[in-house]
Amino acid sequence: MADTETQREAVLAAIDAVAERLSAEKSYLTDLDSAIGDADHGANMSRGFGAVAEKTDELDGDIDDVVKTVGTTLISEVGGASGPLYGGSIMFASQELEGGITAETSVAFAEAYLDKVQDRGDAQIGSKTMVDALTPAVHTFKKSIEQDDLPPLTALAKAVDAAERGVNFTVPLKAKKGRASYLDWRSVGHQDPGATSTLFIMEELLDVASE
Amino acid sequence: MADTETQREAVLAAIDAVAERLSAEKSYLTDLDSAIGDADHGANMSRGFGAVAEKTDELDGDIDDVVKTVGTTLISEVGGASGPLYGGSIMFASQELEGGITAETSVAFAEAYLDKVQDRGDAQIGSKTMVDALTPAVHTFKKSIEQDDLPPLTALAKAVDAAERGVNFTVPLKAKKGRASYLDWRSVGHQDPGATSTLFIMEELLDVASE
Amino acid sequence: MKKLINDPADVVDEMLDGMVAAYPDRLRRLDGYEVLVRADAPVDGKVGVVSGGGSGHEPTHAGYIGDGMLDGAAAGQVFTSPTADQLNEMVKACDAGEGVLCVVKNYEGDVMNFETAGEMAAMDDVEVEQVVVNDDVAVEDSLYTSGRRGVCGTILVHKVAGAKAAEGAELAEVKRVAEKVVDNVGTMGMALTSCVTPEKGEPTFDLGEDELELGIGIHGEPGTQRADMMSADEITEHLTEKVLDDLDLDSGQEVVTIVNGMGGTPEMELFVVNKRLQELMDDHDLQVHDAWVGDYMTSLDMMGCSVTVCAVDDELKELLDAPADTLALKR
Amino acid sequence: MKKLINDPADVVDEMLDGMVAAYPDRLRRLDGYEVLVRADAPVDGKVGVVSGGGSGHEPTHAGYIGDGMLDGAAAGQVFTSPTADQLNEMVKACDAGEGVLCVVKNYEGDVMNFETAGEMAAMDDVEVEQVVVNDDVAVEDSLYTSGRRGVCGTILVHKVAGAKAAEGAELAEVKRVAEKVVDNVGTMGMALTSCVTPEKGEPTFDLGEDELELGIGIHGEPGTQRADMMSADEITEHLTEKVLDDLDLDSGQEVVTIVNGMGGTPEMELFVVNKRLQELMDDHDLQVHDAWVGDYMTSLDMMGCSVTVCAVDDELKELLDAPADTLALKR
Ligand SMILES: Nc1ncnc2c1ncn2[C@@H]1O[C@H](COP(=O)(O)OP(=O)(O)O)[C@@H](O)[C@H]1O
Ligand SMILES: Nc1ncnc2c1ncn2[C@@H]1O[C@H](COP(=O)(O)OP(=O)(O)O)[C@@H](O)[C@H]1O
Ligand SMILES: [Mg+2]
Ligand SMILES: [Mg+2]
Ligand SMILES: [Mg+2]
Ligand SMILES: [Mg+2]
The missing domain is CATH 3.40.50.10440 (Dihydroxyacetone kinase; domain 1)
Structure with a gap:
């Protein structure tokens, strides 16, 4: 594994890439949220990661501290459902990175993150939320590393693939959680915004990791 | 001149014809009033004469009483600027018909009516109001009868013609009175609704008188 | 509609x-x-x-x-x-x-x-x-x-x-x-949209997506002037300057201001206008005794607002502050 | 927009x-x-x-x-x-x-x-x-x-x-x-139009000229059901029945009602709705202690309304009638 400074730079690069991507996808995410939510997911996510990207000079210390600050910044900038879900889960999972980013700590981070999202939001797979993208991604990542012994980058690529299937899977579902649940059967046929933003973030992580 | 009963029937026929015409022109008049007023002249006029037409069984007594009731009914049904102008002037001018409808009393009625409109509304010719249709019509009617000795029907036809010129004349004017005056130069190029309804009423009077 | x-x-x-x-x-x-x-x-x-x-x-x-x-x-x-x-x-x-x-x-x-x-x-x-x-x-x-x-x-x-x-x-x-x-009050209004009367069922006038009307009344009539779309601050400045030009007040004069919504304007936006209005009162050295914000005199569903300024003396202040118990205004 | x-x-x-x-x-x-x-x-x-x-x-x-x-x-x-x-x-x-x-x-x-x-x-x-x-x-x-x-x-x-x-x-x-x-309150809302958020600048959902949304929330989200346009009386009946079905009140129960405008609805229309609502309360033999009408909880510029019914006992009546001195509600 690379030294702390290299890892820190990779994390900062990832933050920039994610911020840029979410800003580029702002109106797409908002359109998804217009159909079955309240038309703010794009604004929420790009405001949140925009704030994180502007704070990169404060992002020093160990990797886990850097990631924790990402989480707390999201908590205090995003609001809505996605703020505590994204921010709180990143903050919580950051503890797993105490020893830096390795294949093992990455799996632990991913698991802790998923746990916290489910703990907070109480959504199951099939509730038509970000959980539907996250669960297959985390499961795939864990198995690729722990059982199939694949290199982390390959494992991450497979996880992105799984997340994308999860996103597509949300389309035909009737929502049980989040604002889309208020629509009852009218949520069927629409893609979940939070699952989509989860996928976008993972795609950027893969992109940066591949460099 | 015809006897009172025949005259009464002619007046009732004229009321029906006017009510029907104004109801048919309701949205046209309202469109004119939308452009330079407040989009209610059609509703006002058709509500007013609709109420008069429904009251025809109460319209008994002498001709002047019948016409007076037309005026008071308009006063209490129309509101706005057109209510007191039409209703109040008809009410006032009805006194001239005490002796029934003759060429002479018709001229007196028309003059009294115009006077009262100007007295109430303080509009001059060229203020872009109903006065622009009324003035040339009344002048033409008076001259045709008193100086040219034309039969009343011919005089009325000429008066309608004059009123129509007056209506067209309102188009290029800048309004000085009525709601259109609030538009300043933007009222130029639009036809005055009240002048138009005045013409419609006169056309129906001519129509009924010709039968 | x-x-x-x-x-x-x-x-x-x-x-x-x-x-x-x-x-x-x-x-x-x-x-x-x-x-x-x-x-x-x-x-x-x-x-x-x-x-x-x-x-x-x-x-x-x-x-x-x-x-x-x-x-x-x-x-x-x-x-x-x-x-x-x-x-x-x-x-x-x-x-x-x-x-x-x-x-x-x-x-x-x-x-x-x-x-x-x-x-x-x-x-x-x-x-x-x-x-x-x-x-x-x-x-x-x-x-x-x-x-x-x-x-x-x-x-x-x-x-x-x-x-x-x-x-x-x-x-x-x-x-x-x-x-x-x-004798002491002036108002100037503007519209982002026409209103729709129940009878007509359609907008009284048409207004493009990048236009607004200045100098409107309260009956859905068009204003005295059509202008290109402006920011809330620019609109507030335009309305306020027109009113102040008319009133021609001495510096230090006490006033009461109203930001009035025309019916279809979210209250949020009225407060955005009020923020700028109060800054302008400051700039003109006018003492704001009271600032009213809300839908007081509307035109059905019209979007837009008006700005009112009224110069007040002690007598008017006392009467404006006196108790009132009505549905729309309580003091 | x-x-x-x-x-x-x-x-x-x-x-x-x-x-x-x-x-x-x-x-x-x-x-x-x-x-x-x-x-x-x-x-x-x-x-x-x-x-x-x-x-x-x-x-x-x-x-x-x-x-x-x-x-x-x-x-x-x-x-x-x-x-x-x-x-x-x-x-x-x-x-x-x-x-x-x-x-x-x-x-x-x-x-x-x-x-x-x-x-x-x-x-x-x-x-x-x-x-x-x-x-x-x-x-x-x-x-x-x-x-x-x-x-x-x-x-x-x-x-x-x-x-x-x-x-x-x-x-x-x-x-x-x-x-x-x-534990004692129920609300049901409807929309004639979507709202427009400042960020998006366009209606959150599209609604035809002869359609309305029933069961909307307050965030511009579509409702649970789209329906053909109805009269104010029919709309009021639909909303009220849904609320009363849910509350399942005894005859003679005292209630407080709210007709709430969603922001873009002229007040005139809210009172038209209230007229029918109060008739329905009578029909259901409910005693109306107080009837509120106005824009209390809005969705920006959305046109529409909601009907709220709350069953009240002596304690709630007293607390609802108690003095309040806020910008939007005074008692
Ligand atoms: N209970 C939940 N559990 C997991 N994810 C949720 C939950 N509620 C909402 N979400 C996710 O949050 C997304 C919406 O986020 P956002 O629009 O930013 O917040 P809000 O719903 O408060 O407007 C949804 O698309 C969904 O993926
Ligand atoms: N001062 C006035 N003198 C004469 N006619 C007037 C005057 N003011 C308005 N009118 C006439 O009334 C018409 C408008 O009538 P209407 O729309 O029914 O009333 P309102 O203007 O109150 O809405 C105008 O088109 C004009 O012809
Ligand atoms: Mg949302
Ligand atoms: Mg939200
Ligand atoms: Mg009019
Ligand atoms: Mg009018």
């Missing part, structure tokens, strides 16, 4: 019944008339203060009926002045023998019908006085035109006249303070 | 400054936060009552700050729950040592952020309790879903909790009466 109505012809009638159904202890409808009065009208020993006009400006006028403001309000058809006989009934119902002040907005229809009503009431020995409000600075005033419209400043006249009458002042005094407001 | 704003990103910030500029003697903004509190917060010896949520529902929530109602209100971005640290600052600013009741509308974002804020405040030794309002009967309640939304009934919770706190009651008591309202 869709509306929460049954039949356009019934909307005023049903609205009035719906108001009485909501506030039966405060409001009473005169049987057979489109007139609401205080449940306890006429109030013994008090000059009556009444107003009225076309409907579609809610909460104006009936929303201002109550202690310290109006005794009665006549509701014409949408944007159409009430008829003289309606106004006459209202005046009679609100006269306790001390006389009645009619607050009239300067529209030919309103003025003519109120005049006739005054003549009718006088025949019944009711002492009637009129004050005609014409606060709209968008329209030039001239002897040869209809003059300026009465718009949102009318609310201040209701408040001041109502408070003076509540003190037990006599009719001439009530009229005097009402006229003091008229 | 046009709006009276400068930049969508600044609208909440400028709105809050504009509110304080209008009512500096009543409201204070917490420095650096999108939170308004009573100018005199915390009030000695009184339990604090606070609320908050996304902006765009004005006058909710800051309009209810004042004697007898709220001590503080946090304003998130438009339709976005405020963040936990904003809520935490509000709670701390409104705690006079007697504890704070948070009135939360049931949305996952609001609930999660208020929970976190409560945990944060507890770490600072502030006693915090929550009541979650979920009065929207359009959405089926179930353990496995997000449950019902909190909508216009929330205002009644503010009123009752605020009045109880003003009496000097302790936190547990304030919470108890708040929950009594939650």
